[in-house]
Amino acid sequence: MIDVHDIERCVGCGACVDACPHGALAMVSDTEGFLRPQVNTSLCVGCGLCETVCQIGRFGSGQPAAASSSETAPGEPAGAMYGAVALEQNVTARSSSGGVFYLLASEVIRHGGVVYGAAYGDPAAEAAPDSLEVRHIRIDNISALAALQGSKYIQSRTAGIFTQVRDDLAAGRRVLFSGTPCQVAALKLFLGDAWPGLLTVDFICHGVPSPGLWREYLAFVKKETGRDVFWVTLRDKRKVTDRFHSCLKLTDRKPPYRSTEIYDRAIANLWIKVFLSNMAMRPSCHNCAFASLQRVSDITLADFWGGEKTHKALFDLGRGVSLVMCGTPRGEEAIKSILPQTVWEKAAEEDIRQPRLHSPAAASPRRDAFWADKARYGFGRKLAGKYLDYGFWQIIRRRLRAAFGAGRKKAVNV
Ligand SMILES: Cc1cc2nc3c(=O)[nH]c(=O)nc-3n(C[C@H](O)[C@H](O)[C@H](O)COP(=O)(O)OP(=O)(O)OC[C@H]3O[C@@H](n4cnc5c(N)ncnc54)[C@H](O)[C@@H]3O)c2cc1C
Ligand code: SF4
Ligand code: SF4
Ligand code: SF4
Incomplete structure (x- = not known):
């Protein structure tokens, strides 16, 4: 049975749940709102299958992240690197950076x-x-x-997915699996054998905030605005294409169901503040084994931070630039097939400024206090005011807007 006592190192991938043939494991929310496996001891027969897919203890922090069970595992530093921007503006508009993920996915x-x-x-x-x-x-x-398309700065739920991927591969379908590096490592451990039809794509990963806290944040937005959130993007490029903006679309809960948008620089968005504060990241992210130049996937994508001067022509397009790192020959082949649909230039290691290629993000020294207060007050003005710079003037601005500007597109910083 998996070691549920080592839970601080559990990345929440859910592979153990998919691996259990007896339905003895389920992912349940912990006190911080992260999903963790729970064993139903009356169903567990002690077969140990869950342990064979679990990555706890397999990769040390800062150690090479190669998943040993795959023929595509790179034991070497990353291969060719590129800066790339999709030619089609529609594609970059919906993507976080240069839209390379969409091009790869549509090709598959x-x-x-x-x-x-x-x-x-x-x-x-x-x-x-x-x-x-x-x-x-x-x-x-x-x-x-x-x-x-687009980055969702919340840990995604994966339970059940690994089984579906295996079924697709077994049926002879080509599969592109995209996720955090630890999710890709989980899939490889789950599959065991190497599958020629599988292409894996991850990203340089800062870490994932709590899905339970995300639910509470959405409830807070509803409470503050009196409206339901029905659409969100944390990387909105529709109006300002080369900067980091966010947008939430809201609608009244009662007739006449007016809708409005909260659109602003992402840094003003309360959830982005949660993400960047390092107070609500999954604990395992601060000990991440994948914060390394040696990648677990065929392809790694990222924002091309650092390339602004060396690859000015790409940045001058003003649409976001993807950094592309090929981890395997398979990844390189896939990238070469989509490069003609991009404006691209070769990149080198020294062009890249990515802290998460060298070490995991450190937890905020206020993390414990944040969660203790969160348990006391819930996610609301008090917590946001104390930890997330949610100030008096932001509240006044929102109230004025609610009184005089309902339905207009203005920033309210929630
Ligand atoms: C939690 C998180 C942390 C990140 N940290 C960094 C970082 O430190 N440095 C950096 O340069 N880039 C980071 N990125 C990646 C970056 O924001 C872009 O996703 C990447 O540059 C790819 O851009 P794109 O335009 O090619 O494709 P996009 O269309 O933007 O990428 C979409 C892909 O990302 C995957 N994805 C989105 N959200 C999640 C999620 N919550 N869990 C798993 N997969 C997800 C989707 O499945 C899809 O395949 C992070 C992304 C996320 C989600
Ligand atoms: S030991 Fe076997 S039965 Fe028990 S939880 Fe793990 S996979 Fe399921
Ligand atoms: S398989 Fe994944 S979810 Fe299950 S215990 Fe291991 S790390 Fe956690
Ligand atoms: S930081 Fe590491 S452990 Fe956390 S989600 Fe990303 S890859 Fe997984």
């Missing part, structure tokens, strides 16, 4: 494959109340790919 689907990635809810499901929960979904048509 065009060849009869399927794509797995993180979305706000499942557009195919009717579960409206939790439709902004972040979870991994399966997509097999290009028109639905938009749901996967």
Whole structure:
């Protein structure tokens, strides 16, 4: 049975749940709102299968992250690197950086494959109340790919997904699996064998905040504005394409169901403050084994921080630039197939400024105090005021807007 006492190192990948043939494991929310496996001892037969897929103790912090069970595992530093921007403006507008993920995904689907990635809810499901929960979904048509585009700064729910990937591969489908490096490592351990039809894509990962706290944040926005959040993007490039903006769309809970947008520099958004504060990150992220130049996936994507001077022509396009790191020959081949759909330049290690290629993010010294106060007060003005710079003037601005500007597009900093 997996070592549930070593829970601080559990990345929450959910592979153990998928691996258990007896249904003895389930992912449940802990006190910080992170999902962790719980064993039903009356169903567990002690077969140990869950341990064979668990990454706890397999990769040391800062150690090479190669997943030993895959033929595509890179034991070497990353291969070719590029800066790239998708030619089509529609693609970059919905993507966090240069839209390379979308190009790779549409290529796989065009060849009869399927794509797995993180979305706000499942557009195919009717579960409206939790439709902004972040979870991994399966997509097999290009028109639905938009749901996967863009960064969701919340840990995504994956339980059940690894089994679906295995079924698709066994049926002979090509599969692109995209996720955090620890989710890719989990998939490789779960699959065991190397699958020639599998292409894995991760990103340089700062860490993932709590999904339970995300739910409380959304409830706080509802309370503050009197409206329901029905759409969100934390990397909005529709108006200002090369900077970091966020947008929430809200609607009245009662007729006449007016809708409005909260649009602002991302740094003013309360959830982005949560993300950047390092107070609500999953504990395992501060000991991440994948904060390394040696990658676990065929391809690693990121924002091309550091390339502003060396790759000025790409940045001058003003649409966001993807950093692309090829980890394996398979990744390199996939990237070469989509480069003609981009403006691209070769990149080198010294061009990149990415702290998470060298070490995990340190936890905030205020992390424990944050969670102690969160348990006391819940997620609200008091907590946000004390830890997230949610000030008096922001509240006044929001009140004025509620009184005089309902329906207009103005910033309220929630
Ligand atoms: C939690 C998180 C932390 C990140 N940290 C960094 C960082 O430190 N440095 C950096 O340069 N870039 C970071 N990124 C990645 C960056 O924001 C872009 O996603 C990346 O540059 C790819 O951009 P793109 O335009 O090619 O594709 P996009 O369309 O923006 O990428 C979408 C892909 O990201 C995946 N994805 C989105 N949210 C999640 C999630 N919550 N869990 C798993 N997969 C998800 C989707 O499945 C999809 O495949 C982070 C992203 C996330 C989600
Ligand atoms: S030991 Fe076997 S039965 Fe028990 S939780 Fe693990 S996989 Fe399930
Ligand atoms: S398999 Fe993943 S979710 Fe399960 S205990 Fe290991 S790290 Fe945690
Ligand atoms: S920081 Fe590391 S442990 Fe945390 S989600 Fe990213 S890859 Fe996983």
